[in-house]
Amino acid sequence: MSTSPALIAVDWGTSSFRLWLMSSDGTVIAEHRSHEGMSEVARRGFGTVLESHLAALSIPDSLPVVICGMAGSRQGWVEAGYLETPADVTTIGANATVVSGAARPIIIIPGLAVRSISEPDVMRGEETQLLGAHLEMPGGELYCMPGTHSKWVRMDGAVVTGFETFMTGELFATINAGTILKHSTGGEGPVDAQDPAFLTGVRDGWTRPEKTTHHLFSIRAGHLLHDRGADENRARLSGLLIGAEFAGAGIQGGEQIGLVASGALQRLYHAALSECGVRVRDIDADAAVRRGLVEAWQGYENRNGDRKRA
Amino acid sequence: MSTSPALIAVDWGTSSFRLWLMSSDGTVIAEHRSHEGMSEVARRGFGTVLESHLAALSIPDSLPVVICGMAGSRQGWVEAGYLETPADVTTIGANATVVSGAARPIIIIPGLAVRSISEPDVMRGEETQLLGAHLEMPGGELYCMPGTHSKWVRMDGAVVTGFETFMTGELFATINAGTILKHSTGGEGPVDAQDPAFLTGVRDGWTRPEKTTHHLFSIRAGHLLHDRGADENRARLSGLLIGAEFAGAGIQGGEQIGLVASGALQRLYHAALSECGVRVRDIDADAAVRRGLVEAWQGYENRNGDRKRA
Numbered sequence: 001m002s003t004s005p006a007l008i009a010v011d012w013g014t015s016s017f018r019l020w021l022m023s024s025d026g027t028v029i030a031e032h033r034s035h036e037g038m039s040e041v042a043r044r045g046f047g048t049v050l051e052s053h054l055a056a057l058s059i060p061d062s063l064p065v066v067i068c069g070m071a072g073s074r075q076g077w078v079e080a081g082y083l084e085t086p087a088d089v090t091t092i093g094a095n096a097t098v099v100s101g102a103a104r105p106i107i108i109i110p111g112l113a114v115r116s117i118s119e120p121d122v123m124r125g126e127e128t129q130l131l132g133a134h135l136e137m138p139g140g141e142l143y144c145m146p147g148t149h150s151k152w153v154r155m156d157g158a159v160v161t162g163f164e165t166f167m168t169g170e171l172f173a174t175i176n177a178g179t180i181l182k183h184s185t186g187g188e189g190p191v192d193a194q195d196p197a198f199l200t201g202v203r204d205g206w207t208r209p210e211k212t213t214h215h216l217f218s219i220r221a222g223h224l225l226h227d228r229g230a231d232e233n234r235a236r237l238s239g240l241l242i243g244a245e246f247a248g249a250g251i252q253g254g255e256q257i258g259l260v261a262s263g264a265l266q267r268l269y270h271a272a273l274s275e276c277g278v279r280v281r282d283i284d285a286d287a288a289v290r291r292g293l294v295e296a297w298q299g300y301e302n303r304n305g306d307r308k309r310a
Numbered sequence: 311m312s313t314s315p316a317l318i319a320v321d322w323g324t325s326s327f328r329l330w331l332m333s334s335d336g337t338v339i340a341e342h343r344s345h346e347g348m349s350e351v352a353r354r355g356f357g358t359v360l361e362s363h364l365a366a367l368s369i370p371d372s373l374p375v376v377i378c379g380m381a382g383s384r385q386g387w388v389e390a391g392y393l394e395t396p397a398d399v400t401t402i403g404a405n406a407t408v409v410s411g412a413a414r415p416i417i418i419i420p421g422l423a424v425r426s427i428s429e430p431d432v433m434r435g436e437e438t439q440l441l442g443a444h445l446e447m448p449g450g451e452l453y454c455m456p457g458t459h460s461k462w463v464r465m466d467g468a469v470v471t472g473f474e475t476f477m478t479g480e481l482f483a484t485i486n487a488g489t490i491l492k493h494s495t496g497g498e499g500p501v502d503a504q505d506p507a508f509l510t511g512v513r514d515g516w517t518r519p520e521k522t523t524h525h526l527f528s529i530r531a532g533h534l535l536h537d538r539g540a541d542e543n544r545a546r547l548s549g550l551l552i553g554a555e556f557a558g559a560g561i562q563g564g565e566q567i568g569l570v571a572s573g574a575l576q577r578l579y580h581a582a583l584s585e586c587g588v589r590v591r592d593i594d595a596d597a598a599v600r601r602g603l604v605e606a607w608q609g610y611e612n613r614n615g616d617r618k619r620a
Binding site for chain 2: 074082113114115117119120121122149164165166167168170171174175178179180209210211212213214215216217218220221222224225226241244245247248
């Protein structure tokens, strides 16, 4: 009876809530998504919001819940802290924080932190995705997890030796909507991963990252002087920022990288990394976070078993 | 009678209007400022707005007006076009566009353009400031004109051989107000040019510009992990972006640069350039644009004189 419900896996981010009803062998029995913002959730209460989603799916009261993401931040439900690098990613479940006072077992996964003085960094949610990606590609040494805040992670076996966050996605959205470039990039249409303007932008950003804030203005000038169109300009903006991210991550071309992504972002980054000569191993981000949540729950249960035996 | 009114000099930007009543020898007789946005001006009409400002100062109908800035753009009053680099900056007056149908002589100065295919660039308003700066420092080869869109200009004598725009000021404002960093940089207070966080940011941005979008996120992490305060974080944000601009402009330290700026921006850039070992020659931006406007008017009159003699 491997497909009987065994676990509720939740990726609870700042602006999105994703819940999967999982069997013990990792099969997805049901899925539920919503887009409540963090402030709305905080107002209604995390427990209330979670139970309302569970009730909508008629999920039994006894099933445990494992959560990753911003629900574990200081402004979230229960602060789940950070594991400091170097950190064994397979220990995130054993270090989970239990939500007390709930009717069912609920745990929240900790984030990871680089507690450096000069270049501190944090992730929350991606560590669970990373655990899934590590299980999918055990020997991987470098992972790229694109998004609002792209993460580049170095691993030695299961140990995260370091990581760096780049604000690529948020900068794209902010520059596209909130600067003079909005008159030239014209809105929110998708960027075509095969658009030559995107790929040239990637190369320019990667090879000359010091010129990025100049190249950005040059998009405006290209509109004024050469009548370049909005789709081309938006593609170049996206490419420049992604290319600058690659330069910051130090890619040289030739290395293998695990690309943990889905959908449009997966297509853009796959094309961009290939343009720079990287050998890309695609790892589906949704599958990775589900696998990470299931594995983290096992880690939590094993810890409890060890304690009971001790 | 050198202090009798001879010319009305106007710097008309996107969000600010500055008018000086000048004598023939360049003395300022009166000054007037306002902050109407371009859309408001377009609605009322440029001519109406200008005459209302002139009436407020009781300026005689016969005095000529010379204007630089966004009033000469396609969305402005009368499109004044661009001179293409290499361009002799002393010829901007002779290439001015006359506003027809006005009761008094009114001319608008053209902008400058780099009509490159791969990295086009434009300036409008700064070319007049640059003319004034060139007259102030005739042998200068490199000028930095900080602002919303910072301009770096290479000159050979009076000829602008090339220039590059960096979106530094606009990126600072947008990132400070519109990204996750707003929770860590906390508002709009001034940045102290001597703040160590500012100067360290300048060095980091200058020496490792490829890390800029990572260093930005690291400000957020430094707030979460090390409780760093808003003033320090805002100073580092400013420093990182200015330092990355220096890297893009290719400064090595040791060279002399004419810094065309005023007020808080002058203090920040002076401190930042000094931190990188540059020999800074300060040129007041307000004085430079006035001198440029007066000189441009002379250039326009000389052209007309030549035509009458021809």
